[in-house]
Amino acid sequence: MLKRISLNSFKFFYYVAMYESVTIASEKLFVTQGAVSRQIKNIEDGLNCKLFIRKGKTLELTNEGLLLLNCCQSIFHEIDKCLIKLDNKQADIEDLVISCESTLCMKWLIPRIKNFNDLNSGFELKIITNDGVINFGDVDIAIRRNDFHWKEHIYSLKLMDEIMFFVQSPSKKTEDILISSSRQKFWGSLLKINHISDKITQLNYKELDHFYLCIEACLSGLGSTIVSGYMVEKYLENGQLQPVAEPFLDGSSYYMLSAAPLEEDYRKIVFRNWLTKELNNSQNDLEKYFNIKKRI
Template sequence: MIERVSLNSLKFFYYVARYDSVTIAAEKLFVTQGAVSKQLKNLEEALGRRLFIRDGKKLQLTGDGLTLFDCCEQVFPQIDQCLVQMTREKKNEKKTLILSCEPTIAMKWLIPHLVQFKLRYPEIDISLLTAGGEADFKALNIDLALRRNDFEWGKAIYSEKMADEHMVCVSRHKHLAPMSQLFISSSRPKLWTQFKDTYKAQFKHFEKVALEHFYLCIEACLAGLGATVVSAYMVEKELDFQMLDMLTPIVQDGSAYYLLSASPFEDDLHKVIFKDWLIEEMRTSQTKLMALSAQKH
């Protein structure tokens, strides 16, 4: 069967399915939108199956499309890694990537997971800077920045989605007394409204307390002072070791984490390695967290 299907068409399909957009796929592949559409048509004709449902400008994967995308999502990153390994100029060359990351996600999730990255890629050092919002790549000599898409970073910045954001309300005690404190980070003030509207019965008696950073909210919870609404990634260890308990299921908040670069990722093989590793690592954490949520709720 593989000899009847163009691998180029599969690559074009993978990019369109990944970004839900012919336009973005064309930009990533440095071709025209017409070229992408033609490759999709050729692939559907070769397979004799519809892969997308077209609704105006929107594309939605069919059941067959989802099946093929799941397969491509496993194969193409592996090929990418293989090519990266084969095309390294110097196998043992040391490389330092300067990464900017929001403080709490860096402290509570990224740093613990970087141990695994170092074991797998000892030739790449990660120098970590903590900051949020717009990243000044030139002034700070930053290679990469991990950010949520809660601001506009501009068309000049290259971006790749790492994972959807997932939020949860946690506390040290499963059952809290009436008028307990609910700690909210002032960096995401809308969280209070979102969760209060979703879980009215549970939240109506909470007293809202704003703290500057998520890590302060987490420490307040660990001290038994109340509850907090945080990114599930930030409390992965605490949930895993039962240091904190979930008061609500883990839910998506509509935002996502993106890796940003001032130049194309493909221009630096070390950036590609880190990008692919980060996607894999965040996906693993997400799977574990959702399994914990399903057990609790």
């Protein structure tokens, strides 16, 4: 018979899994690191399995840990929905304003908004596309790559590693490669990746202003391009685009940013839980094209 484990213990596990750190989890929960570690050990002893393995300065979930995280996300999401419904001021709940990089927003986030609305969480999302400075006076949450430095007082949560795909139209192959000028030093970084540089140096380099334009031009057969896999997931799935080479991690990641702790706002918690679940689904779909283990 399994040992009964308190819901509070699962909360401790959930925070460690989300932040990949006992230290950060203890700060968020306002308890000592020792208290967090003891709770994790109690769960592992009760379930008779390891939930984390240490890699450098971060903790990585085991397969059992990933399974438990998915369960916790579902459970806590339902609790958050219940609390919103019980809130006497539910009618006054405002839209959650999300600022997201433009191409990621158009190609990944917006097509999934209906999935969020189907949750009937008591509020709606208002999406703003912005690649520049974040004004948290007008924005509740921002989704950004970590290619710039945000201020120390900004709360951050890692969402996923960037996965780059070298793609082309299967029916309209050309000798041109379309590169976005919106990401600084992008071409130079590609030349340092052996299995990519060997291919792109043989092509005619053409620069466009944004990843969105590169994707649309690639779909039209004007050239191949290198973009985030999250931006072209549906085109890979329906066969409009195909990989030219093995996908790769470029060392950057996407983060959720907030001026205040996510835990202080039910809307942010609900959105975070939904977003991480959708990202897990996307990563599972993209895994058929490569053999790299990734974490959210």
